Amino acid sequence: MTENSGGAPLVRLEGVNKHFGPLHVLRDIDLSVGRGEVVVVIGPSGSGKSTLCRVINRLETIDTGTIVFDGQELPAEGRALARLRSEVGMVFQSFNLFSHKTILENVTLGPIKVRKIARQQAEQRGMELLERVGIASQASKYPAQLSGGQQQRAAIARALAMDPKMILFDEPTSALDPEMVQEVLDVMTGLARDGMTMMVVTHEMGFARRAANRVVFMADGQIVEEGDPSVFFTQPSTERARDFLSKILTH
């Protein structure tokens, strides 16, 4: 199933179902993500992509099924859940940087409060990460003073600061002005190249082609098709995927 995972997958979802009231948003989802693998999830809006992303660190609970992360079933709550979340980075569509803290404080909060790393050390590492995403000069500013692209890169640095085993990206470029999309995708492509395990919900087909090991296509809460990006984009095997691709790839 996964090409480059040595041994057990990092994440395994089995028979996962989730309802929002009468809406069946995830239907019998079976999915594995191997270590170092980059999985891109695409599909029409309302297909359950974001929910799929959010159940992996339990920002959404599931009704039935199991999710195993790094050999352990997701804890239901409490400290065990907090520990799991500290190992799974998350990048949101709307950045969600802490508005009352500077960019550097955003990046160091987790390491200091969760990992109990000394402030000075955390700040040094934080600056390195901000350097890596190209916004070290903005370290002492507040989120509202930055452009969307800069904020999203700061959010990626915040996720990286926890040394996560995996990062979930929930439509990371959907709220950005067009000219800022590329700078964020560049950072993500760099991460993929460096071997970070990633699950990316996105509409950026260029990124999916370039960086993904596997594309998962979802519709109506189900995984309709998955496979190698080069195959998926040129010869999708389902009518649903062909229909979706024809709508987004024509322009």
Place this chain on the structure above:
Amino acid sequence: MEAVVDELPVILGAFWLTVKLTVVSGVISLVWGIVLAAMRVSPLPVLRGAGALYVNVLRNTPLTLIIVFCGLGLGTVMNVQFSQDDLSLNSFWLSIVGLSAYTSAFVCEVVRSGINTVPLGQAEAARAIGLTFLQTLRLVILPQAVRAVIAPLGSLLNALVKNTTVAAAIGVMEAALRMKNLFDAHGDAIIPIFLGFAAGFIVLTLPLNLLSGRLAQRLAVAR
């Protein structure tokens, strides 16, 4: 006017007691009110229920009743004593209990409305980096929530300054009770004494309003 000047040290002493009542019960109310707000947004139904019950009872009971209960119920019947030999110190602390119990219910609701101004994504991001519920509340939500409600908290403090006069009901010699005593002693100067005390309260509350307005602007969180 002469009476006011003559009695100035007494009047200032009474206002000093008003200030002490305000500051002590203000600090206790703020802390206890924030704890109550945390209870009301907690994931545990028991805490949420207890918080809601407390707020709804205390907020809907007249302060005079609460203060009188503290003086007679707690002080006399249940024999809660803060000082064995100093009666006025004892009633001072009993009235602090009443004022704090009452004001904290309002602080709770103001802080809770502040929590509602913080976008959900802030809490999600905090949980996503592994902060516990209490850390999320303390490090991310409350700092933003409190900054959003500094002006209404200022109004509560303003109300508290004036509410301290209810402590007169159990014999605390704050400004209102002292004014009444001065009326008895200077029957010919009731109006000047009244104006003097009214001015005293305005001197206390007006700067509070200005300060909280200024502070609210300074500390506003940009989004």
